[in-house]
Amino acid sequence: GRPIIQPYPRELEEWVVLPKSGRRVIIRPVLAEDEPAHRAFHELQSPESIRYRFFQYRKHFSREDVAQMVQIDYDREMVFIANAPREDGEGEETLGTVRTWTDADNLRCEFAVMVHDRMKGEGLGVALMQKMIDYCRAKGTVEMVGDVLPDNRPMLQLAEHLGFEIHYNTEEEVMDLTLVLNEPEKDWQRERLEQTSH
Numbered sequence: 001g002r003p004i005i006q007p008y009p010r011e012l013e014e015w016v017v018l019p020k021s022g023r024r025v026i027i028r029p030v031l032a033e034d035e036p037a038h039r040a041f042h043e044l045q046s047p048e049s050i051r052y053r054f055f056q057y058r059k060h061f062s063r064e065d066v067a068q069m070v071q072i073d074y075d076r077e078m079v080f081i082a083n084a085p086r087e088d089g090e091g092e093e094t095l096g097t098v099r100t101w102t103d104a105d106n107l108r109c110e111f112a113v114m115v116h117d118r119m120k121g122e123g124l125g126v127a128l129m130q131k132m133i134d135y136c137r138a139k140g141t142v143e144m145v146g147d148v149l150p151d152n153r154p155m156l157q158l159a160e161h162l163g164f165e166i167h168y169n170t171e172e173e174v175m176d177l178t179l180v181l182n183e184p185e186k187d188w189q190r191e192r193l194e195q196t197s198h
Contacts, residue, residue, distance in 0.1 A: 006074040012135065016082075018122045023084060025095060025124070027131050030079040032071045034094065037083070039066045041094040046117050052152045053114045055174075069099075077101045080131050082115075082124055095119050098128040100136060100144070107192055108143045109136050113155070125158050133162065137181040142189055144181055147174040 013028040030038070042050070042061050050058050072079055082096040096115040103109070111132060115125045136144055148155045150168065156175060159166060164177040184190045 009074055012080075014131065016127050018124060018127070020122050023122070025082045025084040025127075027080050027082050027127060029074060030070045030072065030081050030097070032067075034070050034081060034083075035063075035066050037092060037094040038070050038081070038097070039063075041097070041116065042066070044116070045114070049114060049117055052149055052155065053112060055147075055149065076104075078132065078135060080128055080135075082128055096124045096128050098132045100132055102136070102139075102141055105189075105192070106139065106141050107189055108145055108196070109141050111144055111146045120154065125154075126161065129158065129162055133179065133181065140182060142180070142182050142184050143193065144179045146177040147172065148177060150175055 008031060009029055013026060015024055015026050017024050039061055045053075047057050050056075069079070077100060079097060079099045081094050083092045083094055085091075086093045094116075096113070096119060098111060098113040100109040100111045111129075113125060113128055113132075115122075115128070133144065144164075146159075146164075147169070148159065150173070152175075156166060159177045162179065164179045167176045167178075168174075169176045184193060
């Protein structure tokens with residue numbers, strides 16, 4: 001039979017207050033109906049922020065691109081978005097997003113995070129990453145990994161703050177980030193991690 005798509009996990013919704021501005025934002029799993037706000041979020045980003053996130057400059061995001069970002073199987077991947085009421089009162093806007101893809105054995109997940117340019121320095125990146133770290137740790141995932149461009153100083157500082165190990169990958173010319181979430185309990189987990197470690 002076809003795999004069952006997990007229902008929207010409403011219990012993961014959480015209101016947070018950003019430490020510097022005092023602004024309240026809701027961090028919650030993404031929904032398919034977030035597509036318009038998600039597209040606006042990406043298209044308002046600076047070219048540098050887009051390059052840091054996608055490792056290349058992109059001027060346009062098609063409807064299909066954005067649909068793939070917001071229509072997810074919550075069992076295999078997770079996307080948390082940070083939303084807040086728009087300043088003009090017209091609905092909500094997306095201010096940040098963090099995504100993980102988890103392998104079939106729940107051994108390792110890969111993350112990507114992006115915060116709206118005008119929210120830099122507000123502590124939103126820390127809040128999003130901590131939310132995802134806590135979620136993946138509770139799910140039993142052993143390790144979180146990510147790749148960051150060497151000139152992306154804000155992300156490298158954030159990763160260091162969160163306890164990631166950081167190593168330069170000479171082959172790919174990126175910084176490899178690794179965070180142990182749970183100690184491996186089984187031999188096959190240890191062996192797999194050793195085989196696939198950067």
